[in-house]
Amino acid sequence: MDRHNQTTLTEFLLLGLSGHLEQEDVLFGLFLGMYLVTIIGNLLIMLAISGDSHLYTPMYFFLANLSSVDICFSSVTIPKMLVNHILGSKSISYVECMTQIYFFITFPNMDGLLLSVMAYDRYVAICCPLHYTMIMKPKLCILLVVASWVVTNLHALLHTLLMVQLTFCFNNTVHHFFCDPYAILKLSCSDTFINDLMVFTVGGLIFLTPFTCIILSYACILSKVLKLPSAHGIRRALSTCGSHLTVVSLFYGAILGVYMRPSSSYSVQDTAATVIFTVVTPLVNPFIYSLRNQDMKGALRKLVIRRLILSRL
Template sequence: METENQTGVLEFILLGLSEDTELQPLIFGLFLTMYLVTMLGNLFIILAVSFDPHLHTPMYFFLSNLSLVDICFSNTVVPKVLVNIQTENKAISYLDCLTQVYFSMLFPILDTLLLTVMAYDRFVAICHPLHYTVIMSFHLCGLLVFTTWIIGVMISLLHISLMMHLTFCKDLEIPHFFCEVTKILNLACSDTFLNNTLLYFMTGLLGVFPLIGILFSYSRIVSSIRKMSSSEGKQKAFSTCGSHLSVVSLFYGTGVGVYFTSSVVHPSQSVSIASVIYTVVTPMLNPYIYTLRNKDVKESLGRLLHRAASCL
């Protein structure tokens, strides 16, 4: 296959998690189950926040946006995996692959920035409670979410615009279950120095600085909690912060690690498995981490389910 001037008709081959045909039904079942649980859990969060006036606060506004991003992220990756397994066709067109690359970069960026914004929200709520409603106004909350989307869209577009100028070799097999940016760059015949430089820079910028902001916020939060005299207040503060920290740890421990390791080592099964955690497992667990630790959300979901049952 000629690579020059045929970029628009190229097809890539997604090798998936395993080429063992006996494992395909198991992989299909696991992905389908996690996908349905992700959709259901995050949808419940969005509905609970939307219909319950008690949850119309900045904290739950950011949480509902995080759930929306997780739904979109799962829809970017999982349906294609399920279709490929069901049809036994591992091919993905050049355009579809670039589209998947774009969205698989956009939504993790949004996750990172939203988690940082949520840490700032908890910092203001616990360290400056008397000024919380003034500082975290509806206007500021909307502006913060809008800014995260603008940053994510622009950075993802920049990566894609550079990738569109690449030519590819005859070996178009991707050792992954979706079109991940570093795997695509490894297949390029043309020079990818600028692409890799931008990738390293943006991964460091969006991985390190938000994490520093989160850690700084929680260092101040812990200091403020220790000064609280009420044990009930301490417990409530630790409950909301614990949920957020659990999600942050899960996301950063897998997502950022995958981007660094997959850029410097040869493709391996461990990298693909780690990718499953941050692309599928993390979006699935986020709503349950928050609901199991949050009394307000559990009560709201109970009222929502009771209302739905009464309408049947």
């Protein structure tokens, strides 16, 4: 078989999560519901923060950015699956697939970097409270977010360019509901050694750097909290970190379970962990932050009351 015949692949077939029509109908309703809740929940977080001047602080600035990234992250994979189900199709074009891979790499890495920035913010707030306003200036906050976007886009561009260099034979069946990079790598006729190497080196660096920052930040926070004289002081300090730690555990637990190993070991069973990573995490983030944060509860209450008043005028 010559190279020309190997590279004529123009589309992939996304088999989804189930091969049974009845189950696919149930999954369609479930994913549609979760997607709508994800969009509404994260939009409410953003509107509540932008509409309450008391929340114009670095922590909530980063939280608003995290919510916007979660909306984009869930929009990378779910809408295409929903549209395909409505149209009765399983195909996705080669260009759409590569585009999906690019943004699928971009947004979760942006999530990770934002979570590390938020951990640093909590470290400064708890360990250096007197210097907090001097350190966490608006210019620094904006710079941290912009730098994160630059790094994640360059990282996604690297892996996508390596992906488009691969050749694909006639097997275009993807055992997933979106173009997962590992699932696509398994279909390639080419040697994927360089791709795997970049995942473990560059990808590992992008993964480990924010994860290490989070661990170090909370190690310093724990050391500081344990020195507080009262139990009330300990509870108050940890209350600002509980939501963040819950999100971090869910996010990094799913990544470790699927992506920190060779693509050759990827199996259909890993789709469950991927669903948690791509669908559940963006869904539960706004609930975790709103239910465990009194300031967010107050801001959301004000937002709802303000909307109700405006609707009656």
